[in-house]
Amino acid sequence: MTDDTTPNVPDDSVSLSSGAAMPLLGFGTWQIKGSEATDATATALAAGYRHLDTATVYRNEGEVGRGLAQSGVAREDVFVTTKCPPDRGGQALDTLKESLELLGTDHVDLWLIHWPGDGDDVDLWKAFVRAREEGLATDIGVSNFDASQLDRVTEATGAAPAVNQIEWSPLLYDAEVVEAHRSRGVVLEGYSALRGGTLEHPVITDIAERLGRTPAQVIVRWHLQHGIVVIPKSRNADRIRSNADVDGFSLSGDDLVALDGLGPRADR
Numbered sequence: 001m002t003d004d005t006t007p008n009v010p011d012d013s014v015s016l017s018s019g020a021a022m023p024l025l026g027f028g029t030w031q032i033k034g035s036e037a038t039d040a041t042a043t044a045l046a047a048g049y050r051h052l053d054t055a056t057v058y059r060n061e062g063e064v065g066r067g068l069a070q071s072g073v074a075r076e077d078v079f080v081t082t083k084c085p086p087d088r089g090g091q092a093l094d095t096l097k098e099s100l101e102l103l104g105t106d107h108v109d110l111w112l113i114h115w116p117g118d119g120d121d122v123d124l125w126k127a128f129v130r131a132r133e134e135g136l137a138t139d140i141g142v143s144n145f146d147a148s149q150l151d152r153v154t155e156a157t158g159a160a161p162a163v164n165q166i167e168w169s170p171l172l173y174d175a176e177v178v179e180a181h182r183s184r185g186v187v188l189e190g191y192s193a194l195r196g197g198t199l200e201h202p203v204i205t206d207i208a209e210r211l212g213r214t215p216a217q218v219i220v221r222w223h224l225q226h227g228i229v230v231i232p233k234s235r236n237a238d239r240i241r242s243n244a245d246v247d248g249f250s251l252s253g254d255d256l257v258a259l260d261g262l263g264p265r266a267d268r
């Protein structure tokens with residue numbers, strides 16, 4: 001992949017509770033700050049990503065917003081997620097309004113509780129439901145929740161999280177976790193797919209070599225074929241483009257079985 005080649009970016013999406021389409025491929029922005037975050041965001045959008053993932057605690061929402069503005073891509077063509085730390089108490093809506101100001105938008109497409117709090121998160125989730133009702137967030141969801149935590153907020157409010165963003169990769173594949181989300185109608189969104197030794201795993205590097213692809217492309221493609229949202233992060237322009245250049249190949253059924261088999265429960 002060179003600078004002047006246009007990546008073949010997939011446009012697969014999943015439908016959320018509101019009916020909105022969430023692109024399965026997004027751009028992760030954790031640990032990218034300052035002008036680098038602006039440049040990386042603009043590079044990702046120029047490459048064809050149409051989904052950005054940030055968070056209050058990343059302290060880069062302003063730069064991500066600037067990258068979006070500078071990209072020239074229309075706001076309504078980009079799916080924007082941000083996240084609220086669970087310790088905001090009664091200030092959750094103020095936190096969202098600060099995020100919107102920084103991002104330069106009047107709503108986010110998805111607002112997530114970043115991780116479970118010390119309590120039961122129900123009061124915070126009620127604030128999330130209010131934000132959705134007020135149109136500040138089109139869809140609302142959570143991150144790093146387990147099934148019982150999903151059920152607790154759903155039962156308390158009648159509103160199920162549209163999405164749960166959790167750590168996910170072939171090395172973490174668990175069909176029971178997939179089914180726990182599917183049966184609740186909660187979209188599974190994965191993060192940190194390129195960490196934890198995935199890029200060097202011999203099963204993954206062998207498939208990549210055989211297909212003439214990078215290990216990162218194999219991992220991104222694996223998510224897409226499972227209908228799982230994937231948000232690779234890179235601060236490097238070539239890797240940003242290459243990670244999205246996954247529409248021109250597919251993994252065989254045998255490849256999927258081999259990759260799924262890397263998960264912790266594969267031999268049970």
Ligand SMILES: NC(=O)c1ccc[n+]([C@@H]2O[C@H](COP(=O)([O-])OP(=O)(O)OC[C@H]3O[C@@H](n4cnc5c(N)ncnc54)[C@H](OP(=O)(O)O)[C@@H]3O)[C@@H](O)[C@H]2O)c1
Binds near residue numbers: 029030143144217242
């Ligand atoms: N909800 C949560 O609690 C949570 C937690 C963690 C992450 N996230 C979200 O998920 C996104 C992705 O997770 P992540 O940031 O942990 O990282 P990741 O996407 O798994 O990437 C990990 C590292 O891999 C490197 N990399 C990227 N593409 C590569 C390639 N083609 N070849 C070799 N190395 C490559 C990147 O370094 P370079 O930048 O140097 O390329 C990056 O630092 C985050 O950015 C964030 O938006 C959410």
